[in-house]
Structures are given as C-alpha cells and as structure tokens.
Amino acid sequence: MAEYKLYCFAQSGNAYRAALMLNLIGADWEPVFVDFFKGGVQRTPAFRNEINEMGEAPVLEHNGRKLTQSGVILTYLAKRSGKFQPQGEDEELEALRWIIFDNQKLNGYLGPFRFLKNFAKPAGDPAAMAFLKGRIDGSLGILNKRLEKAPFLLGSKPTIADLSLVGYLYYPAEEFGFDIRKDYPNIGPWLDRIKALPGWKHPYDLMPGHPLPA
Ligand SMILES: N[C@@H](CCC(=O)N[C@@H](CS)C(=O)NCC(=O)O)C(=O)O
Numbered sequence: 001m002a003e004y005k006l007y008c009f010a011q012s013g014n015a016y017r018a019a020l021m022l023n024l025i026g027a028d029w030e031p032v033f034v035d036f037f038k039g040g041v042q043r044t045p046a047f048r049n050e051i052n053e054m055g056e057a058p059v060l061e062h063n064g065r066k067l068t069q070s071g072v073i074l075t076y077l078a079k080r081s082g083k084f085q086p087q088g089e090d091e092e093l094e095a096l097r098w099i100i101f102d103n104q105k106l107n108g109y110l111g112p113f114r115f116l117k118n119f120a121k122p123a124g125d126p127a128a129m130a131f132l133k134g135r136i137d138g139s140l141g142i143l144n145k146r147l148e149k150a151p152f153l154l155g156s157k158p159t160i161a162d163l164s165l166v167g168y169l170y171y172p173a174e175e176f177g178f179d180i181r182k183d184y185p186n187i188g189p190w191l192d193r194i195k196a197l198p199g200w201k202h203p204y205d206l207m208p209g210h211p212l213p214a
Helices: 013-024 045-048 069-082 088-105 107-118 126-146 160-165 187-195
Strands: 004-008 029-033 058-061 065-069
Touching: 004 013, 013 029, 013 069, 013 107, 013 160, 058 069, 065 069, 069 088, 069 160, 088 107, 088 126, 088 160, 107 126, 126 187, 160 187
Parallel strands: 004 029
Antiparallel strands: 004 058, 058 065
16 A cells, blocks of 8 residues: 555646655655546545545545645645755745745636636636636736746745646646746746656646546
8 A cells, every 4th residue: 555645636736736746756655536527526525524624635645644735735745755845944934925825826716717617517607717817817927927036936946835836837728728838938947847857747647537538
C-alpha cells in the first residue's frame, strides 16, 4: 500500500496542486478516484462523514490523518519533505498570502469558469461568465506583473506558492476559450519552468478520470 493516498480526479485543478507536489517530491502515493461527475460522490453523507465534512476533493490520507484544502496539504508536504518550502517567517507568510489570493481570486474563479463552460448542464449564464472572466483577468494581470520581478513567485526558487497558483493553468486553452499564455507573456515561461521540474506531469496524466465517458 502506498504511503500517501490522494482523493482526486483529473479535471480538478484544486486536486492537481496536491498531486503535482506529491510527484515532484518523489512521494510514494496513489490516487483514490473521486467520481465527481457521476453522481457527485463528494456530496454524499458518507463522504462528508468519513472523508471530508467540506464535501471537496482533494483529500490527502497519511498515517491515519485526513488533510483537506490544497493549501494545507501543500504546507504539510513541504514541511515533511523539506522541498518547495518557504524559508523563514517572511517567506512563509508571503507564500500563504499568495495561496489565499489564488484560492479566492485566481483559480478560485478560473475553476468554476471552466466548469460552467465545459461540464455544467446547462452551461453557465453569460452574465455570470462575463463576471468571472473580469475577475480572472484582474487576477492573471496581478500574477503576470509579479512574475516580471523573478522567475518564481518568491524569488529564484519554486515553492508551494507556485504549485498552488498553477492549479488550472495547464489545462488546454480551448477549455477556457482564451489563451492565458498569449494574453499574459510572463505566465507561459513560468509555467514552462515548473513543467521542466523532474516529476512534472500534466493533470490529465497524473490523476484518474480523463477523458470523461461520452
Ligand atoms: N479551496 C479548496 C477547493 C476545493 C474544491 O473546490 N474542490 C472541488 C473539486 S475541483 C470540489 O470538490 N467541489 C465540491 C462540489 O462542488 O460539490 C482547495 O484548494 O482544496
């Protein structure tokens, strides 16, 4: 049995953050498929009672613990492995600041936007989509500007802040209807720098459930 189990599915950029971290630190891990699209297992009382009261993926199971919220999982894995760890209090707070910004305003909007465009039936209301797109553009602009300063969010080395922010950014441009790399010139090279790290995999190759059954 693997040391770590990650409840996840291929279409989840939230879960990708944790899956990518596990792979990049070379952890012994296995995915547990969350069948989000067929029946929404994460909303069942059993899942909420036994796995995550918040009804969400990802969930990391390790040594009898169940950890949820990708930011918490990233922090835990960084502490245990010593990899991608912010150094000292200032960096720790700075990483947390970007992780919270990401969860609320970047991937926190991009995930629902992509869901409403590709998977929801009926698809998202145009006014809601326009609202989300405006928020996404604002946040991608902030990330793009930050990346003018240094190769990674906190400077010369990648940390858990970067691994949070990449959440949904490797999914194909067609799934968004706009091309982030084209519109934000500092984001593409940063994504390529993370992609070059040993152990990197695309979310569709790292987690189960892609492609969705017809
Ligand atoms: N902030 C959370 C977000 C987790 C989240 O929203 N996960 C989605 C899947 S991508 C989910 O399970 N949603 C539950 C639902 O919509 O029922 C994290 O970073 O872990």
